[in-house]
Amino acid sequence: MLKKVFGSAVFGVDATTITVEVNVDSGIGYHLVGLPDNAIKESNYRIAAALQNNGYKIPGKKIIINMSPADLRKEGSAYDLTLALGILAATKQIPAEGLDHYIIMGELSLDGTLQPIKGALPIALKAREEGFKGFILPAQNAKEAAIVNDLEVFGVESIKEVIDFFKEGKPLEQTIINTREEFYKSLDFPEFDFADVKGQESIKRCMEIAAAGGHNIILIGPPGSGKTMLAKRLPSILPPMTLQEALETTKIHSVVGRVKAHLGLMSQRPFRSPHHTISNVALVGGGSYPQPGEISLSHNGVLFLDELPEFKRDVLEVMRQPLEDREVTISRAKFTVTYPSSFMLVASMNPSPSGYFNDPNAPATSSAAEMQRYLGKISGPLLDRIDIHIEVTPVPFEKLSEDRKGESSVVIRERVTKARAHQTERFQSIENVHYNAQMNTKHIRKYCKLDDASKALLKTAMERLNLSARAYDRILKVARTIADLESSEAVKGAHISEAIQYRSLDRDGWLG
Template sequence: MFIRVWSSATHGVDALPIEVETNVASGIHEYTVVGLPKGAVRESLDRIWAALKNENLEAPRGRITINLAPADVPKDSAAFDLPLAISLIAAATDRVPEEAVARNWIMGELSLDGSVRPVRGVLPMTIEARDHGCDGVLVPAANAPEAAVVENIVVYPIRRLRDAVNVLSSESSIEAPAPYDGSGRKDERHESVGILDFRDVRGQENAKRALEVAAAGGHNALLVGPPGSGKTMLARRMPTILPQLSRAEALETTKIHSVAGRLDAGNGIVGTRPFRSPHHTISDAGLCGGGAHPKPGEISLAHNGVLFLDELPEFKRRVLEVMRQPIEEGEITISRARSTVTYPARFMLIASMNPCPCGHLTDPQRECVCAPAQVQRYLSKLSGPLMDRIDLHVEVAPVSFDEMDGPRDGDSSSTVRDRVERARTIQDVRYSDDLVHCNAQIGSRLVEEHCFVDDSGRTLLKSAIERLGLSARAYTRILKVARTIADLEEATEIDARHVSEAVQYRALDRDWWHG
């Protein structure tokens, strides 16, 4: 007897349709799984036989051959347990109609007692099932909110193997979760804003203004200042002034977190912009993704959000250099002998560092004890090409007693966010035909077209470029930042004021840094 069951496997952040073909022939009872099964799949039949027995479900006898097609795609996921079990039940009895199996995709890991465990990548698998034209998906109950995000497909939450048999045989019905309607995302976001607010930061008006500019244009920023000046406090409040995730961005972000197994239980979708803050001991594979079976790294988990690297010079230089291509292109490609996968990685990089090993080179209250050679060694940990890719270099000075002891009279996150969203709306309209959403993403053609500087601004920019000896990339990034500053003022042209402020955000190129 021959049975075909549909399932899916993830490849990067997308999914591939997989046919589970089961053939039962007469002969000595044995089973073979072909189609490049890896460890988790090779072990699955032992779990399946135990689950069938504990659920009192009949299994076929004889020579059983199971093929996972296409045969040239490696399969290494416990998500094939449930479709394999259903194919065996359908081959042993007529209780599961072939028509029902053909109309629904199945995925889930089995426990020995027959319960169904959650698996990774259910969102992209469900999207692929819908695009493939199937009527419904049988998924672990814990993954049902995630699958319900996908429109125009019925989701069946499965808690036990017998539930799947009952659904396919129409012996009982299971209430599907309500389709996702977008509710809850705004509430989650406001909850996070209530915990962290820009108004909590005393003083630091220059740094707060710089981060507002960074948020308005999607720019990368580096905060430089002595210990205790508030760099981390500022960075952790960055997501509270960013625009709300659109539905398309939320789906992109959720797919990555789903594949990585990072979705919170019960949450169907990532409702807030991610904030990732890896420790400086992280490896290049941990930061950018990789491994024997590639998985998304921190830069992909920060997609559409913020990647915060605290104490930037403490990261291994090799790890930082790997980021250069993703920062520029918004994605990371990982190549292995059998496959190549590409993960999205369009994030805002917010980094912080001390100006020297002791941290007090720019501190007006404390004397730096570092020798010039020590300072140079410390700074040389960051390469010029990496620094060129950071748009804003921001000095963060120590906070005075009067500022710390004074009232919280700065703008709240919601007030700043309103200004940021108005600037982003201007950019969305401006680049509506160019597949970019903010100034940081535009290429040289769009810079030339939209970053027009008046005569006074051009004179100032020429003087700054010649005096500081900036690279062509730094010149372009100054123009992009100046364009964002103009957008915050809803100005059409870039003038000298906008250029002057943008140049001030190149702190690492100015004389104090080299003195």
Template sequence: MLSRVYCASTIGVDARLIEVEVNRTGGMPKYFLVGLPDRAVSESSDRIEAALENSNASFPGGRITVNLAPADLPKEGSAFDLPIAVTLLHVSGQIKTEGLSDTLVLGELALDGKLRAVKGVLPMAVQAREKGIGHMIVPAANGPEAAVVDGVQVYAFDHLKQVMGWLRNRDSHDPLDVDVEAMFRRNDDHEILDFSDVRGQENVKRALEVGAAGGHNIIMVGPPGSGKTMMARRLPAILPPLTLDEALETTKIHSVAGLLPSGEALVTARPFRSPHHTVSDVALVGGGSIPMPGEISMAHNGVLFLDELPEFKRSALEVMRQPLEDGSVSISRARMSVSYPSRIMLVASMNPSPTGDWYDPGDPAGASPSQMQRYLSKISGPLLDRIDLHIEVQKVSYDELSSKSRGESSAQIRSRVVQAREVQNQRFIGIEGVYCNAQMNTKMARKICKLDDAGAQMLKKAITSLGLSARAYDRILKVSRTIADLERSESIQSNHIAEAIQYRSLDREGWLG
């Protein structure tokens, strides 16, 4: 007798349907599992046998062949336990049910028959909907995550016994329903770090507002204690809220990595990732023998904060150049190639010198020229070219620190950022993959960011005197377009160009002084 049921396996942040086929014939008891299973899948038979025995069922006798199709695709993880168990029950006549062809089944089995959560359920649910599969059986812990996807009825269970009961009687259990809008409202209710806590630094706040409005990469240079980290951690509070599509994209990555917080069905707040400077190249951009997303992908649609940038290994920083430019990370292995999205806002901070203060070649207690060279050599010109805003952060004065007046709140700044993003959303309607000014390619930037004569002359003078690269030229155009959007100006004026040029301080000769 032959039985089939659908499962799924993740490849990158997408999923692919897997047919679990079980054939049972007479003869000596033997069990064969084929279809390129990994170690976790190969060990499933022992878990399934114990789970069946502890669920008032039995492991069928005879010659059993389990095929995971397509046979040339590697199968990884423990999500195949439950679909294999269901097909074994079906071929042995312990359950009699129709409609398995319209059901996607996944879950890991404990020895006592309980269902354990698995990774990547959200992309699997999306794939089920695209393939027209109307029902999903998942562990209870994965239920809300799968139910976020419209068009698929999700049934979440705690134990194999419950699954068997539902297969015998489809009316015994109601599909799971979740309120996506309530998930977003709960995020809005959370207490977040606020910019009103920051004393002084009005010029830095303005630059961060420009960066948030256009999705631009930022580097802050200033001595310790000037508030660089404090302001960076408050940046997500002024970014626009995630749309549902962005939330689904972000949740897919966290789901595949197995890092979706317990009890959370959807990532509704923009991610903020801050890896330590000892992070490896693979941990930062992704990879490994079994490819997994790195920090740059975990921060997709959010902020990746690199504190003390020169302390990171130069090799780790250099591998970020392509993902920053393309918005995705491609990882190739002998058996597969996967791609993870990495559309992030990079925020970096650094001290102006190894000693922490601004570089003074005449100060005997300061850093020597050779020390400065070693300190800065880890940050390459091409990497700086990919950072739109260079911000000098000065120490906060006593008067500013002791002042009782509070600055603008994050909500006030965020309202202006959201208005600027709405202008950009209208501008980029129909252009796939472009949601803000920072994501424009060179051709789009030259077409959209047209300058008047005064602005063109000002930019020409800056490019000539500073010796800026073509990439830096495009960055200035994009930033000036964002500044104009914040002021609701249809055209880019000379004052917008002047402010954008001001944010290229690391391109100026003698910026350390």
């Protein structure tokens, strides 16, 4: 007897519906076809034990299971529940009516309880798109899948609940979430707040500019000067995510199983901080069965690379294309997947191997040759994609011991959001440009026009500080953002003057 049950496979950040065909005939044997991986091939042991422990069994007949489309590689243990229900329906242990109205996914434990799966959100989106009535999955993933409207989502604890639902009509509890209410509920409660930062007013100002224009930034300073503390607070002043951005971000985290069971929809911008020993595949994504890397997990958020020169050079170089294109394409012989990667890069570094530079009171110093070799680990093309370089100095005791709290992230975010609104209006007719950091040379010439006095100031600065050619466009972009923060239509001399300060690594004597 032939029966069909439906599951789903995730490729990239999108799902594909998988039809599980179970045919039971006279004879003996269990045959699973359709390019399953080892985890799926081993599923018959889990299924047999789970059914046995719940009063059912796999009969001693010839069972052939085909996972269609048969030329598509399937992986993971999430098909256990799909296969088990297909076997029960094909052997008439449960009625088959209604099975084809649902996408059914879940990993089985030996006692029949269900373990969480990966990719619940993209699977739910595909189920709604293809007109399925509902989605039955482990309870731990129910909130995540329930983000999708117009689809009945049932989170279950064990296979017994699902069997009783189809066999005896016992209702399953539907998970219902008001997506908009969940999304807006936690927008204004950042985990880290700039109010906790003592001193560093100039660096806070610099971070505000970076957030307002979406500029990549590098912080240069000795150990203990607060670089990591400042970087962790950057997401708290970025404009709140739109509902569309939240769905995109949750989708990526869902694919790798990183969405927390109690959250459902991610409303806070992600902050990723990989260790400097990371491989290039772990950073950009890939593998035999491609998975998103750290740069995709930081989509719509912040990627923080602490101690930038300590990262392997080839790891840093693979970031150049994603920084430019804001997406990563991973190609294999039989398929290609694309992951979005629109993130803000925040990097930090010591100014020298010892951590101190031109400091007569430093406990250790580095020679000019050692410094040059250390800084030379960062390539010019990568620095070319970082708009702001700022030096961070240690906070004096007087500032550290102050009781007065600094400006809160919520107040700074209001100014940033207002500046972004100016940019959204400015670039509304230009595709793929939403904020100043995304401007190309043509846009810079159009939107960053200078008067004669500002041109003279910029020319003098470039000659006197021996700034590189790459610094010119970056200064204009940052100056445009500073002007937006002041709601100024024109880029003025004061804006140029401030922007020039944020190109430390281009000055003569740093990288030569």
